Amino acid sequence: MSADLPKRDAVTAAFKHAWLAYERDAMGDDEYHPIGKSGSNLTSAGGIGYTVVDSIDTMIIMGLDEEYQRARTWVAEKMSFERDGNFNTFETTIRVLGGLLSAFHLSGDSMYVERAKDLADRIVPAFSTKTGLPLSQVNLAKRIGVPDNDNRGLVSTAEVSTLQLELKYLSLLTDEEVYWEKAEQVMKVIKDARIATGLASIFLNPDDGKFAISPIRLGSRGDSYYEYLLKQYIQTNYTEPVYRDMYDDAMTAVHTHLIKKSEEEGLTYTAEILPERDTQGKITWRMIPKQDHLVCFFGGSLMLGAVTTGTIEHAASVPPRAAELTAQGTRDWISGVELVRTCMETHRTATGLSPEIVHFKTATDHIESAHDWYIKGARPGHTPYDARYILRPETVESLFIAWRLTGDPQYRQWGWEIFEAIEAHCRVASGGYASVLNVDALPVALEDKMETFLMSETLKYLYLLFSDESVLPLSEYVFNTEAHPFPIFHPTRGTGFF
Structure with missing residues (x-):
């Protein structure tokens, strides 16, 4: 798996096109608007440098030393968490805390640990609920958790269960168990709340620790719960079997209830299950x-x-041979390969970019589409939210992992096609990249926003896709859900629940 240097260097140039524009127009601001050449912050009290910290480890990985040194200086001299405003607990943890921790690991600079500890100590009060499930928001200056009134005080399953890699790694670095204990208590509550199907609805009640009657899906508010079950098992070098058991249980549930095949092309996809209450108040569930x-x-x-969990022996070949996988491992491998293919099929649009949401045709649908999938509500003169592409990384993340596990050049080819589509349709000539409002309409209309995960995830995973296999090998690293790499380590304490 040698590097494809021209493609790798093209991705680096794209990163510089994005970063230098942000640095020129909005250095230190949380978000960047490349068309208006301006920045904005997440609260009226000011920002905490979301874009800076989310991007630092990508600079280190790409060897952009000059850009890195300027970003490091900003973190050391200008970053402040003394902001009397409400920040999303999950986003702040995965992007800012995660970015600081990965920057430390890659640079060895203890300044990042000091900043990370300062931030974590301000986040920890969000866990002060009856169950230990953290509230959705936190006021960093006042150091208090803030409930999400828009969702009746409920907390997102994905958000509360996607803080563990960050807090556990910080605990290892600081030798302070409070971070580990807060993270682990969340997982104990979720394990105890298991429902009969083995699936997780997208909301939990922080007062009683039970799943709320709410949609079940692998998309928003559900996705990274499943991701971190596996990654917690990997992070601590396979020493915490409780996470393996929870992951295996969840994957069986997903295959039983959520994984479907499309009608004509046989595309593997994941469905959603929605709760509905009838006139007598009875809850029924509908598959979407x-x-x-x-x-x-x-x-x-x-x-x-x-x-990882589906092998007869611990190590598997690249790609794995059939004899090396258990029945469960074979099932998961086949489904994974097919889901990657399906996601690439959703890039078969006028722009080559995938929409935010797709629906799959069923036998009762009367939808005119060249594919087994379609963008709901799309018609001439009307652009639904589902049609947009906001520079998301998820498909290229899977392509990177698939490439490392197989060496199949098809995954690199698909990644290059996506990169070229981003360059063709999202690139702003004066600097930066913008979101596309409708992936199936040319010429494109752009939204003036460059999400931080473009530089943290999308371009990083593309860079790694075209790098050689010695760069952040999967045998030594686990990536948080914002693509910040953490080292796999052997924990100094045992799991607190079983």
């Missing part, structure tokens, strides 16, 4: 053939899980 772009992480994740 809908898949978020966010679900496209799941193909690569299943393949990684197949060679």
